[in-house]
Amino acid sequence: MTAARPPLPAPSRSxxxxxxxxxxxxxxxxxxxxxxxxxxxxxxxxARCTFSPDLLLTDGEALLVGPGGEVxxxxxxxxxxxxxxxxxxxxxxxxxxxDRHGNQNISCIGDWARPARQLLGVRGxxxxxxxxxxxxxxxxxxxxxxxxxxxxxxxxxxxxxxxARFHRxxxxxxxxxxxxxxxxxxxxxxxxxxxxVTVEQVREATGFPLAVPGGGPVPYTREPTAEExxxxxxxxxxxxxxxxxxxxx
Amino acid sequence: xxxxTMTADDVAGRLRSGMTLGIGxxxxxxxxxxxxxxxxxxxxxxxxxxxxxGPDVGMxxxxxxxxxxxxxxxxxxxxxxxxxxxxxxxxxxxxxxELDEAMFMWGLHAAANRLPFMPVRAGLGxxxxxxxxxxxTVRSPYDDGEEFVAAPALRLDAALVHLNxxxxxxxxxxxxxxxxxxxxxxxxADEAYLSCERLVETGGLAEGAAPQTLLVGRHSVSGVVExxxxxxxxxxxxxxxxxxxxxxxxxxxxxxxxxxxxxSGPDEHAYSRAVxxxxxxxx
Numbered sequence: 001m002t003a004a005r006p007p008l009p010a011p012s013r014s015x016x017x018x019x020x021x022x023x024x025x026x027x028x029x030x031x032x033x034x035x036x037x038x039x040x041x042x043x044x045x046x047a048r049c050t051f052s053p054d055l056l057l058t059d060g061e062a063l064l065v066g067p068g069g070e071v072x073x074x075x076x077x078x079x080x081x082x083x084x085x086x087x088x089x090x091x092x093x094x095x096x097x098x099d100r101h102g103n104q105n106i107s108c109i110g111d112w113a114r115p116a117r118q119l120l121g122v123r124g125x126x127x128x129x130x131x132x133x134x135x136x137x138x139x140x141x142x143x144x145x146x147x148x149x150x151x152x153x154x155x156x157x158x159x160x161x162x163x164a165r166f167h168r169x170x171x172x173x174x175x176x177x178x179x180x181x182x183x184x185x186x187x188x189x190x191x192x193x194x195x196x197v198t199v200e201q202v203r204e205a206t207g208f209p210l211a212v213p214g215g216g217p218v219p220y221t222r223e224p225t226a227e228e229x230x231x232x233x234x235x236x237x238x239x240x241x242x243x244x245x246x247x248x249x
Numbered sequence: 250x251x252x253x254t255m256t257a258d259d260v261a262g263r264l265r266s267g268m269t270l271g272i273g274x275x276x277x278x279x280x281x282x283x284x285x286x287x288x289x290x291x292x293x294x295x296x297x298x299x300x301x302x303g304p305d306v307g308m309x310x311x312x313x314x315x316x317x318x319x320x321x322x323x324x325x326x327x328x329x330x331x332x333x334x335x336x337x338x339x340x341x342x343x344x345x346x347e348l349d350e351a352m353f354m355w356g357l358h359a360a361a362n363r364l365p366f367m368p369v370r371a372g373l374g375x376x377x378x379x380x381x382x383x384x385x386t387v388r389s390p391y392d393d394g395e396e397f398v399a400a401p402a403l404r405l406d407a408a409l410v411h412l413n414x415x416x417x418x419x420x421x422x423x424x425x426x427x428x429x430x431x432x433x434x435x436x437x438a439d440e441a442y443l444s445c446e447r448l449v450e451t452g453g454l455a456e457g458a459a460p461q462t463l464l465v466g467r468h469s470v471s472g473v474v475e476x477x478x479x480x481x482x483x484x485x486x487x488x489x490x491x492x493x494x495x496x497x498x499x500x501x502x503x504x505x506x507x508x509x510x511x512x513s514g515p516d517e518h519a520y521s522r523a524v525x526x527x528x529x530x531x532x
Binding site: 061062063074076077078081084085107108112113114115116117118119120121122123124125126127129130131152153154155156160161164165166 | 335338376427
């Protein structure tokens with residue numbers, strides 16, 4: 001007989017976010033997972049450690065590394081760009097603005113010719129979105145991000161990618177839930193709510209009408225398994241960095 | 250064999266206002282900052298700057314030397330937004346050609362290969378096409394008939410790059426993990442100037458390092474400058490990491506104050522002394 005283990009603390013909001021990000025790479029095969037930001041990085045590494053063992057990961061610089069940091073390949077920027085156009089990559093980018101068709105902006109806010117706020121520039125968003133799956137991570141779901149029309153289309157959405165052979169935007173993960181484009185007209189849909197969040201809350205934080213799955217309530221983001229929680233809490237992020245900036249609301 | 254060594258100020262003296270100037274490195278990594286500082290000391294202005302932008306872009310914008318910027322981004326990496334690039338864009342003081350990272354790379358390839366353009370699967374559907382109305386598309390002449398963007402050649406009047414080692418002939422070697430696009434910048438330029446952390450004998454280049462570290466060939470280089478710490482405050486792995494405290498100060502200090510304290514001296518030695526004094530003042 002072993003003593004009953006104390007129950008694990010319930011998953012936090014940030015842990016649901018990590019799970020929802022990890023799910024982006026389920027079934028992706030032997031492709032490069034390119035996460036931008038801490039939560040997507042934890043998601044990619046969790047997927048690599050569990051249900052997507054063939055994923056390739058980078059150290060954020062020029063190396064391909066295993067989950068323990070062991071080097072398995074060389075990936076300087078120009079080879080990285082070849083991987084983009086070769087299609088063997090699924091990136092999870094950030095977004096300063098996103099619209100209902102999945103157009104993304106990281107370039108500037110306001111008129112491009114004289115922006116009110118200059119941001120990064122388009123970076124690789126145009127080439128990414130025409131060549132391989134691109135998901136997005138938005139740490140604070142708000143009507144400032146989810147807008148009717150983005151100011152500068154950097155990443156290309158479904159309405160502007162007609163005929164593009166390799167275009168796909170599988171999912172958008174936010175601190176409130178998961179969004180996808182599984183609707184007849186490929187407009188954004190609320191695919192799942194993180195536990196503790198309501199549909200109304202997401203609608204209020206979204207600057208355009210949001211589709212919901214037909215014929216029933218919006219499902220919740222799945223629960224992490226005990227092993228997934230252990231990996232996140234003890235191996236991948238023992239310092240709890242994931243909770244910074246992601247609280248229940 | 251021609252000894253191509255010169256000073257950073259010699260390099261700046263060979264540049265002319267109105268030139269198209271390519272700058273190697275990436276973001277706040279291995280930027281030829283000693284050469285950029287020499288440009289700032291010179292009277293060269295009205296530049297078209299072509300760069301995967303970092304503080305090179307920010308400083309030249311802040312000093313009013315840039316007429317047009319050709320870039321997919323400008324960032325300090327650990328500080329996401331380049332403050333002086335932002336200020337210039339928001340004030341409308343520079344023109345910009347904003348390209349995607351891949352369009353930019355293939356533009357350099359086209360220039361290096363003496364081609365007018367390269368077809369890329371990038372840009373279509375994005376506002377890169379809207380804000381650059383001069384961009385054209387091409388259709389595949391083969392059965393697929395797919396439409397591509399014709400990324401125009403980014404031919405450069407001059408290029409500036411910084412590597413870890415070089416010889417007097419202009420052979421350049423990188424010892425860090427990423428070549429970035431420095432060889433392409435040199436090959437895309439009519440005149441390329443290479444600064445290095447340390448000048449070595451030609452025979453010393455391949456000692457202790459694999460031959461594929463010999464990134465830049467002397468046939469594409471017009472001048473070589475020995476500039477230890479010449480990438481400061483950007484990174485130059487493995488010789489030195491980014492100077493993060495200094496970069497944070499750069500990003501938060503008004504330009505006139507920063508330039509007055511660090512860039513008003515007569516040469517790179519004065520800059521290094523000012524940086525040392527600043528670090529000592531931080532202790």
